[in-house]
Amino acid sequence: MTDLMEISAALQKGRAKVVKELVEQAIADGMSAKEILDGGLLHGMNIVGQKFKINELYVPDVLVAARAMNAGSELLKQLLIDDGVKATGKVVLGTCKGDLHDIGKNLVKMMMEGKGLEVIDLGVDVSADKFVEAAIEQNAQIIACSALLTTTMGEMANVVKYAEEKGVRSKFTIMVGGAPVNESFKNSVGADVYAPDAASAADEAIAAIN
Numbered sequence: 001m002t003d004l005m006e007i008s009a010a011l012q013k014g015r016a017k018v019v020k021e022l023v024e025q026a027i028a029d030g031m032s033a034k035e036i037l038d039g040g041l042l043h044g045m046n047i048v049g050q051k052f053k054i055n056e057l058y059v060p061d062v063l064v065a066a067r068a069m070n071a072g073s074e075l076l077k078q079l080l081i082d083d084g085v086k087a088t089g090k091v092v093l094g095t096c097k098g099d100l101h102d103i104g105k106n107l108v109k110m111m112m113e114g115k116g117l118e119v120i121d122l123g124v125d126v127s128a129d130k131f132v133e134a135a136i137e138q139n140a141q142i143i144a145c146s147a148l149l150t151t152t153m154g155e156m157a158n159v160v161k162y163a164e165e166k167g168v169r170s171k172f173t174i175m176v177g178g179a180p181v182n183e184s185f186k187n188s189v190g191a192d193v194y195a196p197d198a199a200s201a202a203d204e205a206i207a208a209i210n
């Protein structure tokens, strides 16, 4: 049986190839995607975050760890997506303007696709007008904004404001999330839904559409 701590340790060292092999092994051992994600990949990334905070690791170390995280989570995607599920709704998703963090956003995308939602991924550094214009163009029901920086979460207020100015606010459920975001921030910017993690983001999206 694969030791999830080995996945965590390899991720912390940024060893993408090893992470990939260990995740493949864990899948072959019959572990669930959630177990591998929470106990291995996210465990390792949390430690990287703590060490980054106290200057024990630096930006290049975090970048290689992020690459290893993406290599591992990409393999889990197949397990999270049920081919038989028909798209039940459309979401435009992105990381807010000025923000390049995309690991959490990518997990949200995977979980939403796993629930049968069609996700239009706008990428990172997405401005308020781009979120809203894409939602109009794509005829989406949900605008989902991720932010990891206290300096970029303010763009979420601009998304709400821009939708109001365009007269389309009532057409969309605006969902917000990311490490510095919480329920009271969601209320302060006038968004509709806050989700603390990728799995609840997918559940909340389904609930908002139905």
Ligand code: B1M
Pocket: 042, 045, 046, 048, 049, 050, 052, 053, 059, 060, 062, 063, 066, 098, 099, 100, 101, 102, 103, 104, 105, 107, 108, 144, 145, 146, 147, 148, 149, 150, 151, 175, 176, 177, 178, 179, 180, 195, 196, 197, 198, 199, 201
């Ligand atoms: Co940056 N970084 N980073 N970083 N980074 C943080 C966020 C930080 C907390 C580190 C720290 O100081 N401890 C700090 C932010 C401080 C703050 O604003 N309060 C920080 C900083 C300061 C910076 C720079 C400014 C550093 C610098 O250059 N001096 C810089 C900014 C660059 C920019 O964006 N303009 C920077 C750069 C980077 C890297 C490029 C090196 C890299 C990103 C690589 C990438 O994403 N491709 C990076 C990383 C990896 C991190 C940490 C270590 C890990 C983030 C992560 O991916 N976590 C992070 C520290 C930490 O969080 N512990 C840190 C795993 C991921 C799964 O979690 O994204 O939170 P998260 O997603 C969660 C939930 O939040 C939620 O679901 C996910 C779990 O299921 N969620 C949503 C996310 N989006 C959601 C949307 C939803 C719902 C839920 O609905 C729409």
